[in-house]
Amino acid sequence: MSWSEPRVQEVETTVPLNSEVVRKAWLPDLYFHEARDVTTFMMIQNVEGVYLMPPKTFLFSLMLQTRLACPMMFAKYPFDVQTCPITVSSYKYGDKELEMEWLEPLGVSADPGVARQLPGYDFTLQYNNISTKLWCNNCTFEPASMGEARLVLARQYTLHLLTIYVPSSLFVAVSWASFFWPPDVIPGRTVLIITSLLTVVSMYAAIGQKSPETSYLKAVDVWMFMCIVLVVLTLFQYAIIITLRRRRSPGPASTTVMPQNSPDQSRKGIGTPLGQLTITRSSPESIASTASVSNHVKGQEQQEQSSSSVLWEIEIEMKVERAGQFGIPLIYLLFNIVYWSCYLA
Secondary structure, eight states, X not given: OEEEOTTSOOOSSOEEEOTHHHHHXXXXXXXXXXXXXXXXXXXXXXXXXXXXXXXXXXXXXXXXXXXXXXXXXXXXXXXXXXXXXXXEEESSOOTTTOOOOOOTTTOSOOOTHHHHTSTTEEEEEEEEEEEEEXXXXXXXXXXXXXXXXXXXXXXXXXXXXXXXXXXXXXXHHHHHGGGGSOTTOHHHHHHHHHHHHHHHHHHHHHHHHHSOOOSSOOHHHHHHHHHHHHHHHHHHHHHHHHHHHHHTSOOSOOOOOOOOOOHHHHHHTTTSOGGGOOOOSOOHHHHHHHHHHHXXXXXXXXXXXXXXXXXXXXXXHHHHHHIIIIIHHHHHHHHHHHXXXXXXX
């Protein structure tokens, strides 16, 4: 800290002083807003120093260690960027009595080794001066002059892409491979989809144990949930196909028992083909022949309706198969466009 003191004698060179001098004169009451614990260091004496610089300026240096509170939001995890503020102001003096600014050209700096001690983060430091700000809500304190520094921690997400996003995408693509297998291969196609689904679910459970615990959805939660939904859609698509195939599968063959023609019936023309019958009067034999013709026509109509129903179900099955082959990957593509544009913007 450096400040001008008009009550001291003017000097031409820097003079080291005892640190008790400033305590008996005047010392700025700095207040760290985010501090939760502050520790000073003492060896033989307190690790601090006081200098009187030309013309009438005190320079007070003190080594201390502070633990700061940093509010963090993990909605974009693992693409999150955390900003931890360090705000310094006077506790009892307003901006009219005390105006603060960072020392130039020193400003705020960080040891180059800090970045190496933070694996998984890109560390940067920013600072600026705030001339007037109310640092206390609903209180009688005057607006204060402040100095603010920001520790910016940008998470490195390359490893997360290789361990979370790429494997989960591959397992979703493996479930799509079932689209190119014949629907008749029920065990192989079902096992492929179920295995992919269980693998993605187990990956999600393992990721949840390592990621920060929050009461809201994170970016990785949205991704894994969508991967599970896409595999489940693939399973439902195949279930629809199996249902359509079972509906049109033929049942047990029906047999029709026709009575054999007796010699008397052959002589009367009952056993002859329908096209060769000549009926001149109503008789029990003619009534039976008319009923046989009616049943034959109804049978043909039922066969035509059954054939049209089978063709319609085959067409529906083909549409469901094409919808799975092209629709589900299209949904995944649109999801990727929206996802990456939102979380990497």
